[in-house]
Amino acid sequence: MKFRGHRLNKSRCKTWVSVFYNENKNTDKRKIKVFDTTLRDGEQTPGISLTVDQKIKIAEQLDELGVNYIEAGFPSSSEAEKSAVEKIAKLDLDASVCGLARTKKNDIDACIDSNVDLIHTFISTSDIQLKHTIKKDKEEVKEIVSEKIEYIKEHDVSCLFSAMDATRTEKSFLKNLFSLAEEAGADIINIPDTVGVMTPERMKKLVSDIRKDLDITIDVHCHNDFGLAVANTISAIEAGADQVQVTINGIGERAGNACLQETVMSLESLLNLETNIKTEKLYEISKLVERLTGIKLLPNSPIVGENAFSHESGIHAHGVISNSETFEPGIMTPEMVGHKRRLVAGKHMGKHSVKEMLKDSGLDPSEEELKEITKRIKELANKGKKITEVDLYTIAEVVMGSAKEKTIDLKELAVMTGNNMIPTASVRANIKGKEKKASETGVGPVDAAINATQSLMNNFPNISLTSFRIEAITGGSDAIAEITVEVQDEQGKAIKARSESEDIVEASVKALISAINRLIQDK
Ligand SMILES: CC(=O)SCCNC(=O)CCNC(=O)[C@H](O)C(C)(C)COP(=O)(O)OP(=O)(O)OC[C@H]1O[C@@H](n2cnc3c(N)ncnc32)[C@H](O)[C@@H]1OP(=O)(O)O
Numbered sequence: 001m002k003f004r005g006h007r008l009n010k011s012r013c014k015t016w017v018s019v020f021y022n023e024n025k026n027t028d029k030r031k032i033k034v035f036d037t038t039l040r041d042g043e044q045t046p047g048i049s050l051t052v053d054q055k056i057k058i059a060e061q062l063d064e065l066g067v068n069y070i071e072a073g074f075p076s077s078s079e080a081e082k083s084a085v086e087k088i089a090k091l092d093l094d095a096s097v098c099g100l101a102r103t104k105k106n107d108i109d110a111c112i113d114s115n116v117d118l119i120h121t122f123i124s125t126s127d128i129q130l131k132h133t134i135k136k137d138k139e140e141v142k143e144i145v146s147e148k149i150e151y152i153k154e155h156d157v158s159c160l161f162s163a164m165d166a167t168r169t170e171k172s173f174l175k176n177l178f179s180l181a182e183e184a185g186a187d188i189i190n191i192p193d194t195v196g197v198m199t200p201e202r203m204k205k206l207v208s209d210i211r212k213d214l215d216i217t218i219d220v221h222c223h224n225d226f227g228l229a230v231a232n233t234i235s236a237i238e239a240g241a242d243q244v245q246v247t248i249n250g251i252g253e254r255a256g257n258a259c260l261q262e263t264v265m266s267l268e269s270l271l272n273l274e275t276n277i278k279t280e281k282l283y284e285i286s287k288l289v290e291r292l293t294g295i296k297l298l299p300n301s302p303i304v305g306e307n308a309f310s311h312e313s314g315i316h317a318h319g320v321i322s323n324s325e326t327f328e329p330g331i332m333t334p335e336m337v338g339h340k341r342r343l344v345a346g347k348h349m350g351k352h353s354v355k356e357m358l359k360d361s362g363l364d365p366s367e368e369e370l371k372e373i374t375k376r377i378k379e380l381a382n383k384g385k386k387i388t389e390v391d392l393y394t395i396a397e398v399v400m401g402s403a404k405e406k407t408i409d410l411k412e413l414a415v416m417t418g419n420n421m422i423p424t425a426s427v428r429a430n431i432k433g434k435e436k437k438a439s440e441t442g443v444g445p446v447d448a449a450i451n452a453t454q455s456l457m458n459n460f461p462n463i464s465l466t467s468f469r470i471e472a473i474t475g476g477s478d479a480i481a482e483i484t485v486e487v488q489d490e491q492g493k494a495i496k497a498r499s500e501s502e503d504i505v506e507a508s509v510k511a512l513i514s515a516i517n518r519l520i521q522d523k
């Protein structure tokens, strides 16, 4: 697809591509089921504890995304967890709701009471776990597995059986156990790589061996201890598995689980298989999970990371401006996953992307000016500065001699804070030649100052603050704080600006005002 501007916003083109992609999924393709465990294994990420309402919010969005199963939690682990699973089971979602249970009557009963569609029961099967975790021998395990699966099926609930630590389990015992599980009525068996020790080759061999003996659905659950969770999951599917256990953003125990968005896009775009996922919703749900769990994605995260479709390097940007497939996979576009393609200003940029980015602001530098702007951007970046769009436009205007008067001119900023008072800030600014004042409170001085500045912004109701980041660039209590903010207008046009100062409050307000000025100027 042709590149359109340095930020491909909610264009008709985007809507068309994603609707076309998702509504024309070829029904002849092999279908892979997606079992999402963000709310169970994902929540086991150290430090995460979701409230019932947060779990419900994520479950609803997972349902809209189109996952086949939502593992809502482990009901016997606490009353709040049971209540969350019960409430999710009552939501009448299209996805089947699953609860986790040890092979213990009490755990299984808690799932039955929660009215889940599917009970996921598990028991340790590797020698190390048999000895140190459940202290039982293999014969005892076989008996428990048959008995508990039959108990679940007597209650008319579907059953998923997991052999915990399957990939470190003696193969003949594992196969024997899965056959017993199938005989006892299990609907699905799961092969968990509990401590993430598989490689794609080994996973392929194990899954194809198990596939030969079983007719029921085979599911895999891969952990990411060596960074191979997605690769192992894909390999399992190539070897004949039917279903993948995944989490949004790959969250989960230790290094996490196979990441849903990476697994789904690999299955669809690389293997040409079909899932029920509405891929254009991947970015949005990733952001929701990031916000509610507090686990931030790295910018270079595949599919949904900030840089997944961003181009700073001149050679890449030059190619992408002409045809995005020059430096993107093509078989996966930002539109397909609800993301945006961006050109980014910085040290590595070249004149073609400078020109393309300035076009959006109505700036059309001559060839000489373009060279000079590019040179100055590089000089600034070489001083270790992170370049924002506002830096680029400001440099361009200086070079082109076209600097315009600022719409908002900050005149005064005052903040009061202390241990026994509500932080309060006042700002005074000249807005389009008229003096305006605003005062607001906040949870801290920065928040109060940003709130007061946003009050001034009531004059521009269509502009909202979409991102705010503080970083210390030097050490010590006199560190220089670098503030980066992003503001957006109602058409989705976004502008980033940066400011730095030893005074964190002043830097915050200046960055925000500078971004707003730029956005207004562009209009
Ligand atoms: C690989 C996985 O992700 S498995 C899921 C792991 N998830 C979690 O553990 C999260 C929720 N867990 C919890 O809230 C708690 O661990 C509970 C409520 C389940 C149990 O808490 P406690 O009774 O205090 O036990 P604790 O967690 O310390 O120890 C685990 C117990 O489960 C037993 N156990 C583990 N797996 C099984 C199993 N499949 N069947 C029967 N018992 C099992 C262990 O032997 C141990 O029993 P013991 O107390 O008789 O020695």
Ligand SMILES: CC(C)C(=O)C(=O)O
Residues within 6 Å of the ligand: 041, 122, 162, 164, 165, 190, 192, 193, 194, 195, 221, 223
């Ligand atoms: C319960 C099982 C599937 C699990 O989470 C694991 O083995 O990692």
